[in-house]
Amino acid sequence: MSMIDSSAIEKTSDTPMLQVNKVWKTYGDNVVLEGLDVTVQQGEFVTLVGTSGCGKSTFLNMLLGTVEPSRGEILLDGKPIPNEPGADRGIVFQQYSVFPHMTVLENVVTSKGFQRKGFTGLLFGKARREAVKEALEILDQVGLSYAVDKYPHELSGGMKQRLAIAQALLGKPRILLLDEPFGALDPGIRADMHALVLKLWKEHKLTIFMVTHDLKEGFYLGTRLWVFDKLRHDEQAPQRFGAGIPYDLAVGQVDHDLYREIDDDIQPVPQQVA
Amino acid sequence: MKKLINQTPDRTFQVFLGLLPFVLLIVLYMVSSDARLEVNPNDKLLPSFSQIGDGLSRMALEPSKRTGDYVFWQDTASSLTRLGLGVLIAAAIGLFVGVITGALPLFTAWVSPLLTVVSLIPPLAILPILFIVFGLGELSKVVLIAIGITPFIARDIQRRTQEIPPEQLVKAQTLGANTSQILMRVVLPQILPKLIDAVRLSLGAGWLFLIAAEAVASTDGLGYRIFLVRRYMAMDVILPYVAWITVLAFFIDQGLKHLNKTLFPWNERA
Numbered sequence: 001m002s003m004i005d006s007s008a009i010e011k012t013s014d015t016p017m018l019q020v021n022k023v024w025k026t027y028g029d030n031v032v033l034e035g036l037d038v039t040v041q042q043g044e045f046v047t048l049v050g051t052s053g054c055g056k057s058t059f060l061n062m063l064l065g066t067v068e069p070s071r072g073e074i075l076l077d078g079k080p081i082p083n084e085p086g087a088d089r090g091i092v093f094q095q096y097s098v099f100p101h102m103t104v105l106e107n108v109v110t111s112k113g114f115q116r117k118g119f120t121g122l123l124f125g126k127a128r129r130e131a132v133k134e135a136l137e138i139l140d141q142v143g144l145s146y147a148v149d150k151y152p153h154e155l156s157g158g159m160k161q162r163l164a165i166a167q168a169l170l171g172k173p174r175i176l177l178l179d180e181p182f183g184a185l186d187p188g189i190r191a192d193m194h195a196l197v198l199k200l201w202k203e204h205k206l207t208i209f210m211v212t213h214d215l216k217e218g219f220y221l222g223t224r225l226w227v228f229d230k231l232r233h234d235e236q237a238p239q240r241f242g243a244g245i246p247y248d249l250a251v252g253q254v255d256h257d258l259y260r261e262i263d264d265d266i267q268p269v270p271q272q273v274a
Numbered sequence: 275m276k277k278l279i280n281q282t283p284d285r286t287f288q289v290f291l292g293l294l295p296f297v298l299l300i301v302l303y304m305v306s307s308d309a310r311l312e313v314n315p316n317d318k319l320l321p322s323f324s325q326i327g328d329g330l331s332r333m334a335l336e337p338s339k340r341t342g343d344y345v346f347w348q349d350t351a352s353s354l355t356r357l358g359l360g361v362l363i364a365a366a367i368g369l370f371v372g373v374i375t376g377a378l379p380l381f382t383a384w385v386s387p388l389l390t391v392v393s394l395i396p397p398l399a400i401l402p403i404l405f406i407v408f409g410l411g412e413l414s415k416v417v418l419i420a421i422g423i424t425p426f427i428a429r430d431i432q433r434r435t436q437e438i439p440p441e442q443l444v445k446a447q448t449l450g451a452n453t454s455q456i457l458m459r460v461v462l463p464q465i466l467p468k469l470i471d472a473v474r475l476s477l478g479a480g481w482l483f484l485i486a487a488e489a490v491a492s493t494d495g496l497g498y499r500i501f502l503v504r505r506y507m508a509m510d511v512i513l514p515y516v517a518w519i520t521v522l523a524f525f526i527d528q529g530l531k532h533l534n535k536t537l538f539p540w541n542e543r544a
Binding site: 064066084085086087089090091093095096097098099100101102110111113114115116117118119120121122151152153164167168170171173 | 452541
């Protein structure tokens with residue numbers, strides 16, 4: 001299925017990491033997704049683009065476990081994906097991804113504490129010292145070591161997202177889900193974040209799914225681009241048919257006209273081709 | 275000349291404007307009081323400030339001839355103890371019920387309808403029941419305050435808990451947190467400043483229930499004293515007592531506000 005050729009991708013086994021088998025999502029008569037049928041290998045960086053309300057976030061939430069498929073199944077490492085959020089899938093939302101009542105350091109240390117069983121997940125003594133050490137390392141990787149004692153409301157939007165990514169990385173998730181993580185950031189900051197995500201993706205050998213409105217971002221970041229769009233239209237009943245994935249592209253193998261065609265398809269038109 | 279909606283006072287003028295009504299009220303009182311005392315030196319309705327001072331010092335600085343207590347301070351201590359206990363109990367129950375019903379949908383479905391109905395019961399209407407069940411002692415007064423404001427605090431905390439972005443709860447789960455860890459580490463710390471806010475808002479009602487309970491059945495307390503000396507039209511005692519209650523309420527409110535800022539520096543939204 002996959003035609004990706006990237007040195008960062010490890011093909012560890014024959015069975016794909018993620019299998020999506022004929023997945024539908026309907027709310028009453030409203031069909032959101034129809035017949036999704038894709039597989040993803042470990043190490044791929046999949047970007048999901050499409051119009052608002054085309055179901056790409058619904059699909060991400062299925063991976064996250066907050067939305068269940070109406071029909072079909074999603075397998076992670078050959079097993080049905082759990083129907084609630086868990087430590088095997090990390091998430092960074094557009095906002096509200098960090099805990100506002102904890103300092104930057106405490107945000108990350110707490111993530112470490114949540115990996116243990118127990119009533120509060122509070123860490124003491126040696127466990128806490130080790131967690132702090134690990135937290136400082138990861139904060140250094142995302143470029144936040146100068147702000148460890150600040151509270152999130154003292155950070156800029158980009159810094160908050162760096163913190164959210166640091167938290168998610170510490171959990172060593174099988175897949176990392178990014179739900180329009182840079183949508184609220186300034187263009188300059190966004191470029192820095194792109195560099196950071198690519199660096200972490202390579203260093204930590206992550207498998208990433210990222211929803212974005214920005215087609216250019218989708219092309220630049222991913223190894224694979226999914227365009228969510230309706231395959232069929234009924235003018236009288238626009239909700240009759242759901243979205244599928246009409247374009248499943250290995251990034252870098254796309255010509256200019258196709259880019260323009262997709263760009264015209266998804267609204268709002270984000271940016272010009274570089 | 276700017277439009278009225280665009281006119282803002284500078285700092286000095288702001289203070290002046292704020293103090294003006296107080297000064298006017300005091301002057302108005304003094305003039306009215308003097309006028310009445312001019313006509314009838316034994317008039318009790320509007321005592322002069324020196325008479326009020328005498329009344330206050332009699333209550334606060336001289337031991338009671340009957341019991342040997344300093345009545346004013348005795349009343350203050352009794353009232354504040356009752357109010358404090360009642361509010362503390364209400365805050366504890368309200369926090370627990372509010373967080374559980376706000377964060378766990380199963381408990382929302384189970385407890386919310388009951389909570390809504392209970393909050394509609396007028397607490398003063400069940401004061402006789404409390405007297406019958408708990409007797410005329412301290413307990414029934416504390417219980418009245420607690421019953422009176424617990425539903426308000428519980429519902430407020432429930433709403434605040436539901437206002438925590440669901441993203442945070444999902445995020446905590448993706449980091450491996452279980453339910454109790456989410457409640458203890460994500461929900462509870464963010465709710466505590468809201469609890470202090472809820473307590474500040476409910477203190478007005480707390481004073482109301484306190485004074486009502488003391489007026490009906492008590493042997494001391496600020497509310498008891500006011501209703502007792504009403505029989506002798508002792509405005510020289512009633513007025514300083516009312517002022518004192520206002521001062522106490524003001525400082526408790528400011529204290530809680532300050533406590534909130536000190537304990538939860540992250541709570542100020544950017």
